[in-house]
Amino acid sequence: MHEETIVFERAADIAGLEASGALRGSVAQFAQARGPNLIRRTEALDAWCRLRAAHGVWQYARALDGAPSPESSVREEGEAASAASRGVNFASQDYLSLASHPAVHEAARAALQEAGPHSAGSAILLGNSRLSLALEQALGTLLQCEHVTLFPTGWGAAFGAITALVHARDYVVVDQLAHASLRQGANAATRNVVLHRHLDSGHVRELLAAIRARDTENGILVVTEGLFSMDADCPDLPLMQHLCREYNATLLVDVAHDLGALGPNGSGSLGLQGMLGKVDLVMGAFSKTFASNGGFVASASHAVKRQMQLFAGPHLFSNALSPVQAACVLESLRIVESSEGEGLRDALLRNAMALRANLAETGMRCIGVPSAIVPLWIGNEQVARLAGRTLAREGVFVNAVEYPGVPLGAARLRLQVMAGHRPAQLRQGARMIGAAVSGAGAALGVEPARQPWPRERARG
Ligand SMILES: Cc1ncc(COP(=O)(O)O)c(C=O)c1O
Structure with missing residues (x-):
């Protein structure tokens, strides 16, 4: 994770990204591809994913170098030969940090x-x-x-x-x-x-x-x-x-x-x-x-x-x-089940509450109850993709989740906390996440935190 100043993307780069089409569309449109050739009809989806990857908005199928831990080295898909980037990891599920015990x-x-x-x-x-x-x-x-x-x-x-x-x-x-x-x-x-x-x-x-x-x-x-x-x-x-x-x-x-x-x-x-x-x-x-x-x-x-x-x-x-x-x-x-486990669960919950509080200070909106899962509601897929790109470049790894992980229009950054995260990682990570999400919203003219989430919409 770099120092707390986040490098915002230049307006010209955002305009280029928008013009490329990499922010548009969803996996949903490829779910029922038509055509007699089962192999050939998979190609449109692959082309769309490649377009996203070429513009840095394909944060899927990444690989860890080493064990999942609060600070990790991550490679983008298809980058086996190049250097991994290192940063704070909110994208692995190792809630009590037992993978390194x-x-x-x-x-x-x-x-x-x-x-x-x-x-x-x-x-x-x-x-x-x-x-x-x-x-x-x-x-x-x-x-x-x-x-x-x-x-x-x-x-x-x-x-x-x-x-x-x-x-x-x-x-x-x-x-x-x-x-x-x-x-x-x-x-x-x-x-x-x-x-x-x-x-x-x-x-x-x-x-x-x-x-x-x-x-x-x-x-x-x-x-x-x-x-x-x-x-x-x-x-x-x-x-x-x-x-x-x-x-x-x-x-x-x-x-x-x-x-x-x-x-x-x-x-x-x-x-x-x-x-x-x-x-x-x-x-x-x-x-x-x-x-x-x-x-x-x-x-x-x-x-x-x-x-x-x-x-x-x-x-x-x-x-x-x-x-x-x-x-x-x-x-x-x-x-x-041991007293050590009790201590790890306490640390996990403390971390989850601290991350939620740090994100709230930046004006971000987390849904759900305190637990290892901290979903940061966004709604708009384009904002989630752009924020994910900025964060990956800055060494903050999060899962930007959209369809089919969640319904269309219900995109979010799903952050997963571990017992081993340190307070400074949570503080600095939250500041960077807040800045990346508001920066992405401002660049695209969408206010992510203000978007209603489905349960509010359902309640009217
Ligand atoms: C609620 C729920 N059930 C089941 C699974 C599947 O578990 P696994 O990834 O261990 O196959 C997952 C994993 O993503 C999950 O989130």
Whole structure:
């Protein structure tokens, strides 16, 4: 990160950028490309991405040099041969900074020695290890859900859980802002998928009542997240579970972003809302707090585990979590539940609140509640792209999120905080981010902080 003076782009450069067309358009316009040749019809999207890259407004598919840490070296896509730029990193998800914890590294080394680098089989065949079995047990204890099934990714856990349980005649009622893995799982399982308004349990009740008024024969799965990944907000879990009981529906909560990073002992939103052991199905990912790829589904029912083992494709037909991954998660889990973990969570929350306060001082608008995810609302994609370009050039790495990560017109800079960020990085980073966003808005004639965000629009 450079000194606090941000180098604003010259008006002529902005005019050139606007004229190039690199700020216009969206991935959405390429989603259903037409034409008989499946390969040829992908070319328009690639050309549009190249145009953006040529003008520095393609901040995707970047690569880290070294471990994810509060200060990192980053390469733009396709720049393997050139020097990486170094700066403050708000774009990695390593919430408790466990990816660089010596005990996690030692656990990985020991597992490599004990069991080798991979699982060499699906979990239903011979892919389990002493470490993966111990991990299932430890997770079950933390969640107070005895029966845990592991998956090679969190994506696979979400998709696998839904497709294993829901059949063509069943229904899925899912939050409109739920992660793509959940929505794609729902759409793969049944055509009866209904989106409910974000966090609106009144709407969930209406939808459940309407379904049950005409169908008492088939199942209903209600799907939500413990902490929403792009909005950093939480549903009322006791009420959601109560509604499910009332209408004979089943609740699935994705705790990918909150487990480990929030709540007593790292028990996440479930622990914070007194719902440990009280939610029908819990699924999560290890990729945010637990220093590894991988995911899980947990419930009180052994029969659910059996269903996952034999019908969840990403569990059954994919190599199991490797012993090294299982060891990293197991050790991370031990730290999460220790007093050291409590200290790391305190540091994370302090950092998140400090970053929000620093951004507010620059006139920026963060949405959601204090957690590792700090979404800076922008709305307009062009402003997000230009601000992202300025920040990358200045050595501040953020994820400028637009469709398909979020709906059209709902762009934001998603900042992810780690326990290891230092106050000076947060202060200086926030100042640079504030300056880049207001500079981009002024250059393009849009006031980002004033743009309404969808929930305000919905409320009128
Ligand atoms: C809410 C949520 N669920 C599931 C996933 C998928 O997890 P993974 O990246 O570990 O496959 C993610 C990751 O982006 C997520 O944000």
